[in-house]
Amino acid sequence: MEDLTLVLRRTAKEILEKGEAQMVIGWEKGAFWYSSTSAFISKPEDTERLIWDEYCVNNLAKYLLDYRHKEGKVAVFVKGCDSRALNVLLQDKQLKREKILIIGLACPGMKDEVEARKLGRGSSIPLYKKCRECRYPNALNYDFFIGEDKVIKEIPAQDDFSEVQALESLSPDEKYNKFVANYERCLRCYACRNICPACNCRECIFDRTASGWSSKANNVSENMFFALTRALHVAGRCVGCGECERACPVNIPIMLLNKKIIQDINALFGEYEAGTDVTAKLPLGGFEFTDPEEFM
Amino acid sequence: MSVNEVTWQPKILVFACNWCTYAGADLTGLSRLQYPATVRILRVPCSGRINPQFVLKAFQKGVDAVLVAGCHPGDCHYTTGNYFTRRRFLIMRRLMEYVGLEPERLQARWISAAEAPKFQQVITEISEQIRALGPNRKLRDEEWKI
Ligand code: SF4
Ligand code: SF4
Ligand code: SF4
Ligand code: FES
Numbered sequence: 001m002e003d004l005t006l007v008l009r010r011t012a013k014e015i016l017e018k019g020e021a022q023m024v025i026g027w028e029k030g031a032f033w034y035s036s037t038s039a040f041i042s043k044p045e046d047t048e049r050l051i052w053d054e055y056c057v058n059n060l061a062k063y064l065l066d067y068r069h070k071e072g073k074v075a076v077f078v079k080g081c082d083s084r085a086l087n088v089l090l091q092d093k094q095l096k097r098e099k100i101l102i103i104g105l106a107c108p109g110m111k112d113e114v115e116a117r118k119l120g121r122g123s124s125i126p127l128y129k130k131c132r133e134c135r136y137p138n139a140l141n142y143d144f145f146i147g148e149d150k151v152i153k154e155i156p157a158q159d160d161f162s163e164v165q166a167l168e169s170l171s172p173d174e175k176y177n178k179f180v181a182n183y184e185r186c187l188r189c190y191a192c193r194n195i196c197p198a199c200n201c202r203e204c205i206f207d208r209t210a211s212g213w214s215s216k217a218n219n220v221s222e223n224m225f226f227a228l229t230r231a232l233h234v235a236g237r238c239v240g241c242g243e244c245e246r247a248c249p250v251n252i253p254i255m256l257l258n259k260k261i262i263q264d265i266n267a268l269f270g271e272y273e274a275g276t277d278v279t280a281k282l283p284l285g286g287f288e289f290t291d292p293e294e295f296m
Numbered sequence: 297m298s299v300n301e302v303t304w305q306p307k308i309l310v311f312a313c314n315w316c317t318y319a320g321a322d323l324t325g326l327s328r329l330q331y332p333a334t335v336r337i338l339r340v341p342c343s344g345r346i347n348p349q350f351v352l353k354a355f356q357k358g359v360d361a362v363l364v365a366g367c368h369p370g371d372c373h374y375t376t377g378n379y380f381t382r383r384r385f386l387i388m389r390r391l392m393e394y395v396g397l398e399p400e401r402l403q404a405r406w407i408s409a410a411e412a413p414k415f416q417q418v419i420t421e422i423s424e425q426i427r428a429l430g431p432n433r434k435l436r437d438e439e440w441k442i
Pocket of ligand 2: 193198200201203205230233
């Protein structure tokens with residue numbers, strides 16, 4: 001990946017020098033060897049800061065929203081999952097395609113930062129769970145591609161819903177107790193929402209306490225209201241990037257809700273992989289006359 | 297708040313579409329068809345108006361069950377509202393069951409303006425199911441804890 005870092009820097013530099021974009025969003029080395037953080041580069045000489053290593057897990061697509069009303073273009077580097085996120089933002093009409101320059105990458109899978117901290121430098125660090133399960137490691141929609149657009153990572157044949165299914169087999173009270181145990185920890189910091197590409201509402205109901213939907217009180221009922229509402233809001237648009245779970249400071253397994261919905265959408269309305277096709281219709285933004293009928 | 301198990305009666309909230317189920321409920325009354333006084337009917341312009349948040353809020357505020365009711369597919373006053381409702385609640389019912397709510401506590405039915413006997417029968421049925429399950433303690437706000 002070191003060689004690609006050079007290509008990445010060169011590409012970014014050219015883009016800025018030629019004025020093809022006003023800014024390039026990529027990654028630079030963070031405070032620790034196991035962290036790489038987002039970098040916002042607008043001077044050609046600063047492109048030296050850019051890197052591409054196995055800790056570039058941050059999904060940069062959502063940052064584009066901060067620049068959508070600015071003049072000119074913004075260039076962004078995307079892995080497979082980031083690319084799906086970007087596609088969802090385009091499908092939601094939050095971004096204009098002509099205002100962004102997309103540089104695609106082939107992702108080998110990102111290493112788990114938490115494990116890296118525990119195991120130490122030099123040891124073999126496992127990939128993030130979402131990366132082990134990832135079926136679209138390469139950018140899907142791009143203007144340039146760095147390296148060769150061929151998959152360099154093992155691809156599982158199917159999405160893994162085993163955890164969802166294990167939960168489904170429990171009794172209602174067992175399920176509820178687990179749900180409560182997870183969400184009584186929630187701080188309602190909204191980090192999961194802030195990082196989520198599908199959570200792109202200009203005004204989020206959770207910022208509008210005066211509307212009466214959700215108070216600032218931190219109790220398990222309000223927390224569950226938040227969790228279920230957010231899960232339903234992103235239904236059909238969640239790309240499974242796992243960023244919500246990674247951002248959560250109290251390690252709530254948020255993906256358990258997202259995956260349940262993905263599984264059910266597949267089963268009820270046909271296979272749908274959010275963000276893999278920028279022209280696709282959203283499953284909950286439409287219907288078929290032949291949808292399953294349970295309400296007679 | 298505590299529940300008196302002897303006097304407790306289920307509290308069921310029905311979101312009823314103005315054009316069909318609400319009129320159906322009206323007809324049930326006009327036809328003198330008895331149904332349990334466990335329901336509170338809330339009229340909405342179309343079943344498509346029923347936001348999942350309404351349902352969550354209702355559980356927070358202490359209802360024991362929610363019925364989402366609208367026009368039969370093909371009969372929506374706004375042509376397609378109920379097809380969206382169908383997708384939305386197929387997903388939501390499964391999600392609620394997944395987090396531990398008993399499936400009987402969130403149901404959806406198509407009931408037309410002419411289907412007074414169906415309204416009577418659905419309400420009776422749900423009331424009996426909820427009576428057997430007892431009060432809902434899940435998802436409740438502090439204020440409404442029992
Ligand atoms: S809900 Fe989580 S996994 Fe889904 S798109 Fe948002 S951040 Fe990614
Ligand atoms: S939680 Fe809902 S309202 Fe808030 S940003 Fe996400 S999708 Fe929008
Ligand atoms: S990031 Fe975690 S703690 Fe913060 S609001 Fe989301 S689920 Fe709750
Ligand atoms: S008008 Fe009754 S469901 Fe739309």
